[in-house]
Amino acid sequence: MSLKRLLKEKRLIEKELSGYSESIELLEPVAFENFLKWRAVLKGPVNTPYHKHSFKLLIELPSEYPLVPPAITFEPYSMPHCNVEFSTGKICLNILEHEHWSPVWNLMYVMVALYQLLQEPVVDSPLNIDLANILRAGDTSAYHGLINYYLQEDTATH
Amino acid sequence: MVENTDQTTQNEQERRETRERLRLLFQSLNNSGNNGNRSNDSMLLQLLSELIPEDLQNEWFDSLADKNDKGCKETFVSSLPRVSINDILKQEIIRNPEIKAAHLNCSICYCKYTDDDYPLIAQLPHCGHHFDFECISIWLSKNETCPICRDNLTSHKEVIDTSNVELEEDWGMYG
Numbered sequence: 001m002s003l004k005r006l007l008k009e010k011r012l013i014e015k016e017l018s019g020y021s022e023s024i025e026l027l028e029p030v031a032f033e034n035f036l037k038w039r040a041v042l043k044g045p046v047n048t049p050y051h052k053h054s055f056k057l058l059i060e061l062p063s064e065y066p067l068v069p070p071a072i073t074f075e076p077y078s079m080p081h082c083n084v085e086f087s088t089g090k091i092c093l094n095i096l097e098h099e100h101w102s103p104v105w106n107l108m109y110v111m112v113a114l115y116q117l118l119q120e121p122v123v124d125s126p127l128n129i130d131l132a133n134i135l136r137a138g139d140t141s142a143y144h145g146l147i148n149y150y151l152q153e154d155t156a157t158h
Numbered sequence: 159m160v161e162n163t164d165q166t167t168q169n170e171q172e173r174r175e176t177r178e179r180l181r182l183l184f185q186s187l188n189n190s191g192n193n194g195n196r197s198n199d200s201m202l203l204q205l206l207s208e209l210i211p212e213d214l215q216n217e218w219f220d221s222l223a224d225k226n227d228k229g230c231k232e233t234f235v236s237s238l239p240r241v242s243i244n245d246i247l248k249q250e251i252i253r254n255p256e257i258k259a260a261h262l263n264c265s266i267c268y269c270k271y272t273d274d275d276y277p278l279i280a281q282l283p284h285c286g287h288h289f290d291f292e293c294i295s296i297w298l299s300k301n302e303t304c305p306i307c308r309d310n311l312t313s314h315k316e317v318i319d320t321s322n323v324e325l326e327e328d329w330g331m332y333g
Contacts, residue, residue, distance in 0.1 A: 008268040104265040
C-alpha cells in the first residue's frame, strides 16, 4: 500500500510544490529505487530567527504508511528550536505521534505543519529546554541571540 | 514430553511433522539462494505466511490487534454499510454540483474509486465519510476514529430499532 500511495504523493508534490516556494524548498525521495526514504528542505519563515536559513529533514516511511506516521527528523546539530532535540534532530509534534496521526494526511501536509512549528514554537512540550526557558521568560533578544549563535556555529563548522 | 492420553500423543506427532516440514523448507531455502542478505528473509517470511491457512492468518492478525487493546470490534467493521459510487455521488453533489464520479477517491490510499471495476466502498455511520472497505478496515482494526473528522466510532450508543420490537411481540401472540 505504501509504495502506491507514495507514488501518488510524489506526483501531487511535483504539481503543487511551486505553490509552496516560500516554505518548502525540496521534498523528494532520496533515490528513485527507494521510495521509503525521503529528504526535504524547509526555508526559515520571515519574522523568525530562522529567516534566510534552510533546514534539512530526513523522512523515513514505515511499510505500513499511511496507516502509521512517517518518522521525520531534522539533520542532527542543525536545528535550534524549542521542540527539536538539537543533538539528534528529533521533533516533538503531536501529529507525528501514532495516536494523533491520521492516514488522510500526507508528507506535504506534514511539511506545512513543521513550517508552522518554526513560526510558532510550543514552549509547553520542549525538547530543547534552554531555549524553551528563555522563551517562557519572555527574553526575546536572548532567544534570538542564542538561535543565531547556534545557526552561525552550524554554518561555520559545516 | 508428557504423553498422558492418546490425544496428546497425536498432537505431539502432528507438531513434530509440521516442525520437520518447516525445517526442510528452511534448509532448501538456505541451499538455493545463499546470499545471506535480508531479501532472503522476507521471501522466507512470505512463504511461511502462505503456509498458514487464511482463516488462521486472520485469527493471528486479530490476536495481534487485540494486544494493542485498541481498535473497533471486527464485527463492527465487517458490518459497516457498503455504498455504491452512485450513492456517494448523490450525497457529494449537494455540496459540490460540479463533482464527477472520477473525482471520488479513497482518502487513505488516494486511489480513485473508478480505478477499480467493482470498488468496495464503506461509509462510516454518523459522520458519513467514505473509504475503500479494505483501507478503512485495516485502519479501524487498530484505531477507533474516522481518519477525516476524528469522530470516535465507539462513542455512539447503538440505536435500538423499536419498530421491530412490536413486530416480535405480535409474533409472540400468534406463535
